[in-house]
Amino acid sequence: MAQLRIALAQVNSTVGDLDGNADRIAAWTRRAADAGAHLVAFPEMMLTGYPVEDLALRASFVAASRSALERLARRLADEGLGDLPVVTGHLDRPSVAAAGSGRPGGLPLNAAAWLHGGEVLVRSAKHHLPNYGVFDEYRIFVRGDRLPVVRVHGVDVATVICEDLWQDGGPVGVTNTAGAGLLLAINASPYERDKDDARLGLCAERAREAGCALAYVNMVGGQDELVFDGDSVIVGPDGNPLARAPRFAEHLLVADLALPAADPSTGPGRTPVDAQDGTTITIDRHVLSPGPLPAYPVLPQTVAEPLDDIAEVYAALVLGTRDYVRKNGFRSVVLGLSGGIDSALVATIASDAIGPENVHAVLLPSRYSSEGSVVDAEELVKRQGLNSRIVPIADMVEAFEKHLDLRGLAEENLQARIRANVWMALSNEHGHLVLTGGNKSELATGYSTLYGDSAGGFGPIKDVFKLTVWELARWRNAQAGTDGPLLHPFAHEPIPVAIIEKEPSAELRPGQRDRDTLPEYTVLDPVLTDYVERDMGRDALVAAGHDPALVERAIRLVDLAEYKRRQYPPGPKITPKNFGRDRRLPITNAWREK
């Protein structure tokens, strides 16, 4: 066996910020060197951020990524870090671009590079390109066909990229043939509720298949709708976890591994191998340092404790919100505070994300607002120390009604739109980002006003069903008194219990309650989950035990709300379908589940 100290840099990159991302790679490489690592690995597309979407089709962006990579290699050497091999993701293209009709222009590659001695030692690219859910990689990348195997202190380290792990065949299947001592996978794998165990299970399975230890480094941080949760992990050849990073935080996971020494009779060179998926993969061997290191004392290994489900969801929402605000250049947010649970939870997430001193609440009572609503909202402002102002909307409503004779829904919507006008005006005047308070039950059923309560720049609870909204609020209150990178240190419960316990109402007409319009959330949320997230049809929904009348009603509501949802701001994705790019339906659609 040969010893190797590997460092997995679970860091937060920003799409398009080539200079900032390069700085981050340099800084974390320095930290890895200080920790005595023999190899440091960064996530998929670290240098460009992920996902770049159609930016990959812009020749100037590909060229900029390529030259940033070369500059980074030289810079690391200039800063005395040239001896430490660095593996990082970046955007590349083939050195000779073959024409290919129907393939993305310029043949962009989702690539991995080994940097060493001031140079780019070896380049490879993702073989399996995901094109489902939020992923569009057939659109923007061409497939790689190489498995780099680099000998570091006598250990053969093979590198693959993200989806290569999730599909059979391809470079991972070839790793065993290549006789690698360590399989290193670089990833930008977004958080999804309950995905955690699937990821560890997959790493364990692929390690056994490759016949060697597997190191999995993942991105962390929010990017538009995606939240990368980190959770980098190293498993042994038997699939057991040896080291694991905490989730939702930047972290350098350093581990000492005892790995099989490489066969010294195999030298550098290229070997094409049948990849068992209809393609040929070329094993591309390089030798950096042929022999094992003298024995050295190992560091203690850490395996981070898993978070419980609801803590995980809350962390994803806070991190997603924080990074959206920050990466888009905002410092503060504004939101309407109604006295209801949704806006209360959004305010609390905002306080945790950027500090209550940067949160501006507006109370916008109308003639239909209950006194309790205003009192409860004011109590929340006081508990959290938010900035706040009250802007009654009665005069504005009257000014419209002087010219327009509105009734029913038109009158209700007008109030919601006037409120949105106020927070948009405050946003324009003071530069705050507007946070939108809609939850997933509302989005699914269209229970909201276009350009009204659905207006804004970011929707922190867009992917959270109403029942989970309550669960999160209670959970967050229970954390009062604790501290952490994603929790503001409120000494007392940040959300007044009255807000959690009151009956849901939009308060747009006298005595209005959600349940006058919608089924009870206890039966609605489960049918929405099955219809929206699992694409179940009417018969399947009924067979799963949902009430047939409820199924009809839910399907109709969901199908009719497609246009409204398309206009909704982005928000952190935590489920298989968040009404973002993971679910693409026509607006014009006469199909009704029968």
Next chain:
Amino acid sequence: MAQLRIALAQVNSTVGDLDGNADRIAAWTRRAADAGAHLVAFPEMMLTGYPVEDLALRASFVAASRSALERLARRLADEGLGDLPVVTGHLDRPSVAAAGSGRPGGLPLNAAAWLHGGEVLVRSAKHHLPNYGVFDEYRIFVRGDRLPVVRVHGVDVATVICEDLWQDGGPVGVTNTAGAGLLLAINASPYERDKDDARLGLCAERAREAGCALAYVNMVGGQDELVFDGDSVIVGPDGNPLARAPRFAEHLLVADLALPAADPSTGPGRTPVDAQDGTTITIDRHVLSPGPLPAYPVLPQTVAEPLDDIAEVYAALVLGTRDYVRKNGFRSVVLGLSGGIDSALVATIASDAIGPENVHAVLLPSRYSSEGSVVDAEELVKRQGLNSRIVPIADMVEAFEKHLDLRGLAEENLQARIRANVWMALSNEHGHLVLTGGNKSELATGYSTLYGDSAGGFGPIKDVFKLTVWELARWRNAQAGTDGPLLHPFAHEPIPVAIIEKEPSAELRPGQRDRDTLPEYTVLDPVLTDYVERDMGRDALVAAGHDPALVERAIRLVDLAEYKRRQYPPGPKITPKNFGRDRRLPITNAWREK
């Protein structure tokens, strides 16, 4: 040679309307039979409509399409049409679904079927799946691997689907080997300005390659952002057009062809062939009627005259708007009429699309509106016979300003949002669809107000640069006195010349002009075209002759407006990039062209 009368049914289907689309197939098959056709062909995905997007991943929808196809075959026979072979597109799945990780669930197929004698005679599926521009077919379909060749009156007819024509290799490459006498391609190919010639050129090239005549049937009509323009065509083996349908209208193109008689020694059966693209295509031969028909007199052939460029664009906008209104169940529209050119053109398009009696204009003068604006808008209302009302917004602005101290942009935006509130209220109260008046120059540069002038349900000129807006207005005025399916018979010029000639202004502050904020459209539009539609980088833009300072400014404006554009309503796509699903960029994006 053998004679064959072929009918290409260039018709308008609706996504999801399986029953309605089946009715349409039956009705047009009847028309083809009445015309004495020996074969009738319908567009790609005719039965389901196109594009179905993620509906293809819903098992209940696939099952419904399959059973609708079987029912349609029986119904045609029941109605005495069983002897006429019908080729139509539909959504299918393999009869035995093999598991495939990373492939779309249920393995949906973009399929073609031959219906005959009450049964589905043969099924095949699209081989080349486009995944660029607006297309997402890798996401939702798996690839077909069969070329059906069906003998009809002694002629071997091979069928392929749309993209199969556009890519090398695959079933079209196999057609020559198969010795087909006619290649029939069914399509749902959207309109794009200047694409016309490319399409005819492609058909000619593929006909020569296949060594036989080629019949190309295309869908017509609007579906969300896409406008299918028809333009169905038949070319001889030498590539010369023999018959061609008019564009932007439903049409049955009937043509008598003299085609090579099939080799009687080849009978039914399956032959696998190397498709020269790394795959194997199975030629699947069927015989419906082995021998040629006795000689019969041929019908006169028609080759429709091409439209000129600006007539084509105008037709696409009117058809796209008409179908969006109709297919979404609306009967009337409402729009704000400012007295400027954009809303004037949109009103005119609406009049042409659904009749002026169904168009409701609102004039919303503020303290900054010029007297000319109101007079010009009223003149347009009078000329076109629109419904109209005036709602002055000064009181509403004041009601907000009583509570909020707004300046500059915040104050300008407030006015635009109040106007949007009014038209949204009228929409809610009366059920009109809101038409949005933004042009592409505004969308590109973000020169609009979120939830203000950019609010609404459909944006007819979303993909039209400002210079083309003027061009279209002048062209439309020049058509006064003419009639047609896409032109309302206005006796006089529908747009007052004062509106076309005035200097562009948003009129949100005293003396405001577009050119205070934006470069002149004569230099702006060309740089936007190159940056947005051609993905050119800064250096390439400067090398193409654009002023470097203008390039910097345009890039910055475009990049910063990404979020605003995402919230914009759909509109007819007429260029390579209309800011819809054809251009997918991250919102959070630190990349700046350098």
